[in-house]
Amino acid sequence: MRGLLDRETVALLLLASVVPLAVTWLLATGTDSLLRLVFVLAAAGFWHLAFMLARAQPPSFAGAFTALAVAVLAPVELGVIPMLIGISFGIVAGELAFGGWGRNVVNPAAVTITFLGFGFPAAPWPDLPVQLGWSVAAVVPIGIVTGVMSWRVVAAAALVLAAGAYGLSLETSVLTAASVVLVLLVCDPVASAATTLGRWLYGMLYGALVLIFAIGWQGAGPVQAAVSAALIASLAAPLLDEIAISLWLARRKRLG
Amino acid sequence: MFAPVSARLPTYTRPRGAAALIDVKDGAWNIRFPYIRIDGTRAGVTIRTEITDQCALYARPEDDFRVEVLVARGGKVPQGMPVLRSRKHPALTLVAPVAGEVAAIDLGPGRRLSRMLFFHAPESGRYEHDVTTAASGDAAATRMLLLSAGLWPSLRSRPFGRIPAPDETPSAIFVMAIDTRPDAPSPRLALEGREEDLAAGLRALAGLTAGPVVLCQDRGPDIGGAAGLGARHSIRKVAPVHPHGLAGFQLVACHPAAPGRPVWDIHAEDVAAVGALLRTGLVARTRLVSVAGPALRERRLVRCQPGADLRALSYEIARPGPHRLLSGSLLDGSESRWLGRWHRQVTGIPDGERDRRPHWFSAALRGARRPLPIIPTAALDQAFGGALPAAPLVRAIAANDAETATRLGALSLTEEDVALADYVTGASPRLSTMLRSMLERIAAEEEA
Secondary structure, three states: OOOOOOHHHHHHHHHHHOHHHHHHHHHHHOHHHHHHHHHHHHHHHHHHHHHHHHHOOOOOOHHHHHHHHHHHHOOOOOOHHHHHHHHHHHHHHHOHHHOOOOOOOOOHHHHHHHHHHHHOOOOOOOOOOHHHHHHHHHHHHHHHHOOOOOHHHHHHHHHHHHHHHHHHOOOHHHHHHHHHHHHHHHOOOOOOOOOHHHHHHHHHHHHHHHHHHHHHOOOOOHHHHHHHHHHHHHHHHHHHHHHHHHHHHHHHHHHO | OOOOHHHHOOHHHOOOOOOEEOOOOOOOOOOEEOOOOEOOEOOOEEEEEEEOOEEEEEOOHHHOOEEEEOOOOOOEEOEOOEEEEEOOOOOOEEEOOOOEEEEEEEEOHHHEEEEEEEEEOHHHOEOEOOOHHHHOOOHHHHHHHHHHOOOHHHOEEEOOOEOOOOOOOOOEEEEEOOOOOOOOOOHHHHHOOOHHHHHHHHHHHHOOOOOOEEEEEOOOOOOOHHHOOHHHEEEEEOOOOOOOOOHHHHHHHHOOOEOOEOEEEEEHHHHHHHHHHHHHOEOOOOEEEEEEOOOEOOOEEEEEOOOEEHHHHHHHHEOOOOEEEEEOOOOOOEEOOEOOOOOOEEEEEEOOOOOOOOOHHHHHHHHHOOOOOOOOOHHHHHHOOOOOOHHHHHHHHHOOOHHHHHHOOHHHOOHHHHHHHHHHHOOOOOHHHHHHHHHHHHHHHHHO
């Protein structure tokens, strides 16, 4: 039992928790999606293999999680070459160049998707089927019970989004995109905040950014807004952690 | 199963190599506690007293314990008689753990203690220390008595998790009357019937510090309330969940250690031993130890001497097949022949993994990227008891960033505190190893 929760087990648990989402997505969108997923898996797998052979860097199941997120959220109707360029950039510069999953700073899938979205602005963003949003209700408990997703992040984001949905009457598509991005990108344990208070702040920041983009960003697709919010939130995560640690230290001053 | 053992196996005819079973008065040392709750069950607990034939005082090379030997090889020593004196701190002595004969003295280069082996021979009796000045409440005399009677090493000083220097004054003392490690013996059992010893020991400890004496215990009735220390004595009730019962996390929560602000911790049974020494002049003969583990058929509670022979304690209940014996728990134990200084557990684990060598390719991949990344999960947070920012601390330890680790409270921790995180995450190299080398480095910088 020693070493039960090492890096690969955590990656497998993450994969297991998103199975409901993956199945719902494949059922709702059909064979094209399956081909797309296989293509992204192959491209990501190639780079994992290349880094294993060239840099002795063990490949990780987290690559499959990244591939699923890219396949679900990346802009559609891109050609093979743009997709390859985007995936290569995201996987290599977002994760493998840092030493593999666990050492990366931002989520490689978020890097890939924003690269593709902003690099090829003519490509339309995907329309997520509404049942995908409901499948998140099955993903979150699995992730929280296995401990690979932080309930604080989920709760904070859900609170802010629920308040926004109540006060601003958001469209369903925004909420669907926000919840799918929440489990696929925001809850990645490596790129998210890692302290108790930091996680609350991180989830709230993500929710708040989604709300701000929904109101103020004209012409942005729901997925585009949610992915951008996730990327900005994960860039802010170290700052949020530092704030949390400073507050923790300030409270401990009296202990000497 | 445990009929009065003295009848079965009189001490004078015991076979060599087997554990001796002492009977003091009609086998009264084979104490039974019929109605003590352990782990929430109302089960009868049998505690056997086993003085193993061999036992040893030992030190690891990295302890750098240079000694002056006070007895000759082959000499008869009563239990509790000083046998080794530290050359660095001449006031500090170690005493014979058992009445018997000095069988071997192994010293390394520079007179560093490697091992001092004893054979048990009950006829050598017990050594009586002079306690008249210390018993009157004189703090300096108490300190000298603890040093000369070999009880000083039961204290542990943080930062750095070492035996405190003889002239060190702690800013607080934590008395651990709870042990949450898997299969650990309940300190309540160890303290059963020793309330007065514990109270005397707590009073003596309070004389060594001007700060608080914090007793950490489970949520049952208060322990050690009879000491009469007033406001300086506080009881801290701890959730009976590992790792909350480790001293490190209690320190972090209410009295963090820092250089120049040392905090000591000591097990409650050792405090009772201090009290007993002050009241009688005799060094405690045994400590309560649990013998358990996946390679053993059953869990046993025994009272055995410090430095007892782990093989003798476990050979009766070992499962067939190769196994290793750890001094300490499954999480923080280390392979050893003898019971370690602060350990109250013997763990037997199956030993089959040495022969399974991984394929060279996976071995190369595994060895190439170390330390392995640790993913911050709920499991990691719980392995640190929620008392510390776990993920940033683990990252700082793995990156050997002493400054950040110090800021996050690493100086209050020792290896045993990160052992659970090691176990859960399978960190490689182990967090406890990395933390120890970081602490050694910080200590060297502090001394320089």
